[in-house]
């Protein structure tokens with residue numbers, strides 16, 4: 001097992017600048033990547049186990065069936081997983097791949113969290129001792145060219161994480177990926193699909209309030225970076241489906257007029273009662289969207305694997 005590090009140390013100063021400028025923009029925003037401190041990751045883990053939060057419940061069996069279909073493509077290839085996280089999704093996939101095939105596969109998990117890479121690469125190497133594991137600590141949105149590649153590659157990007165990107169950013173990512181892909185390289189892209197609005201909205205407004213807690217936790221993360229005195233209880237969780245942009249939007253809405261202060265930075269942020277901070281987008285796709293994205297990126301859409309209700313898809317694209 002090898003771990004390679006391409007991640008420049010992100011300084012606290014640049015994190016602060018980013019957060020302050022987001023809180024000074026109009027409307028106010030906070031970048032969704034700041035959800036995931038230790039507590040936020042635990043809350044997200046809880047979300048994935050909620051009855052109402054359907055995406056993993058559909059994606060996981062879909063990964064199993066799709067792996068069986070795609071077995072033949074995996075001989076002598078490098079599997080590159082973007083945003084590998086805890087590697088639980090690729091394990092579901094790899095369990096369906098014959099051991100003889102895994103023997104000549106190299107698995108490259110790519111993630112921005114060094115901790116996640118170290119931990120999950122270790123677990124995976126134990127689970128599949130016959131397979132080479134080569135971890136890459138990098139931000140593939142910034143440094144996609146760092147991804148190694150000599151042989152045929154099979155790119156995986158699961159969990160509908162692409163849905164967090166705005167349409168422009170998602171397209172930029174796809175075009176960059178196309179640029180580094182060689183002929184015959186493949187991409188398997190997990191995407192949450194447009195469905196009954198009620199079902200989608202319930203998934204982001206669960207009855208136990210875990211998603212609300214997850215959303216408000218971004219204020220604690222912000223406090224830890226900026227020394228601000230946000231009280232999460234001053235904000236309510238808002239999540240709704242924006243039909244025009246085909247996405248769930250999450251916001252935090254001030255329950256009263258507020259002045260949030262940072263003595264550390266000598267900054268203050270004023271909120272009117274009802275004012276919101278936009279914290280996340282989660283896009284939902286149709287096969288039409290998927291085809292358009294593939295075309296615009298210069299990739300050809302080979303297959304769309306989906307469940308009976310067409311709630312989640314794995315789109316297979318080739319260069």
Ligand code: AVJ
Pocket residue numbers: 047055159160161163164204211280281282
């Ligand atoms: C991890 C980005 C796929 O958008 O559904 C879950 C994050 N936010 N509940 C999603 C999330 C609120 C999730 N992704």
